[in-house]
Amino acid sequence: MVPPRFPGGPSQFGHAPAEVVSLAMSTQSGQPHSAQRAWRNHQRRKRNRRAGLSVAISAVIVAFIVVVLFWITGGTSSPTSSSSTSPSSPLPVNARPQHELLAQAPLVPIALPIDAKAVTAVVFRSIPDPAAVELTPTGPLHHYDEGSNGSALPDLELDVGAAAGTVAYSPVDGQVIAVTFNIVQGQVQGYRVVIAPQGAPDVAVSVTHLVAPPGTHAPSVGQAVIAGTTPIGRVIDLSTVETQDISQFSGDAGNHVAIEVQRVANSS
Numbered sequence: 001m002v003p004p005r006f007p008g009g010p011s012q013f014g015h016a017p018a019e020v021v022s023l024a025m026s027t028q029s030g031q032p033h034s035a036q037r038a039w040r041n042h043q044r045r046k047r048n049r050r051a052g053l054s055v056a057i058s059a060v061i062v063a064f065i066v067v068v069l070f071w072i073t074g075g076t077s078s079p080t081s082s083s084s085t086s087p088s089s090p091l092p093v094n095a096r097p098q099h100e101l102l103a104q105a106p107l108v109p110i111a112l113p114i115d116a117k118a119v120t121a122v123v124f125r126s127i128p129d130p131a132a133v134e135l136t137p138t139g140p141l142h143h144y145d146e147g148s149n150g151s152a153l154p155d156l157e158l159d160v161g162a163a164a165g166t167v168a169y170s171p172v173d174g175q176v177i178a179v180t181f182n183i184v185q186g187q188v189q190g191y192r193v194v195i196a197p198q199g200a201p202d203v204a205v206s207v208t209h210l211v212a213p214p215g216t217h218a219p220s221v222g223q224a225v226i227a228g229t230t231p232i233g234r235v236i237d238l239s240t241v242e243t244q245d246i247s248q249f250s251g252d253a254g255n256h257v258a259i260e261v262q263r264v265a266n267s268s
Contacts, residue, residue, distance in 0.1 A: 101157060115167075121244050124145045127156050131263050160259070162257070164253075167234055176221055192208050193218070202263060206261075210232060211236040238254075
């Protein structure tokens with residue numbers, strides 16, 4: 001008799017392969033699940049790292065912007081406070097001058113028409129104007145006197161230098177009696193304001209080389225003015241029109257306002 005090929009009989013054949021198949025199936029099915037979990041965990045860690053890196057970069061950018069803005073504004077964090085001053089323009093062109101006398105004519109004191117911080121030079125000159133009244137320099141502000149350079153002619157004009165665009169104020173108390181064009185080299189260059197000063201009915205004060213600021217207009221006839229308080233225009237730029245004598249003292253193009261005291265036509 002031939003011995004059986006499987007000593008354990010049919011039960012051995014039925015159970016052992018089933019266990020092997022079951023183990024193989026569990027191993028094959030478990031490997032993909034484990035790999036998927038590992039891949040998902042890896043992707044999650046990558047996303048977390050990217051998110052953390054993005055937050056860090058954003059924080060660095062914000063910090064950099066804050067530092068730059070702090071440096072630009074000079075340490076101020078308020079837009080209102082930083083815009084209330086103009087660091088690029090140390091001379092406030094629209095400031096009112098302190099009441100300070102520059103010259104004296106008979107019965108007419110001439111006050112500083114421009115903020116002293118913006119004045120580039122003060123010059124007294126002799127001019128060929130028979131109607132002009134002699135001016136006597138006064139006050140503590142330094143001035144140049146062309147008449148002191150050997151000339152026997154009296155000082156008849158007062159030039160107050162300032163950058164183009166600087167606000168000019170009335171040099172006397174009184175009332176505007178005329179506003180006329182200013183002619184330079186045959187062309188209209190701004191205007192001239194003529195003021196009847198208080199307490200001196202026989203003279204008028206002329207202020208020349210003025211221009212109205214954009215969007216505004218020149219003073220009107222009949223308008224009351226106060227010395228050092230009432231604006232009458234801005235200094236016009238004549239640097240491309242003519243060589244201005246005051247430039248030899250001011251050290252720049254020589255833009256200025258010119259002031260004269262003149263006898264009126266009806267004086268006796």
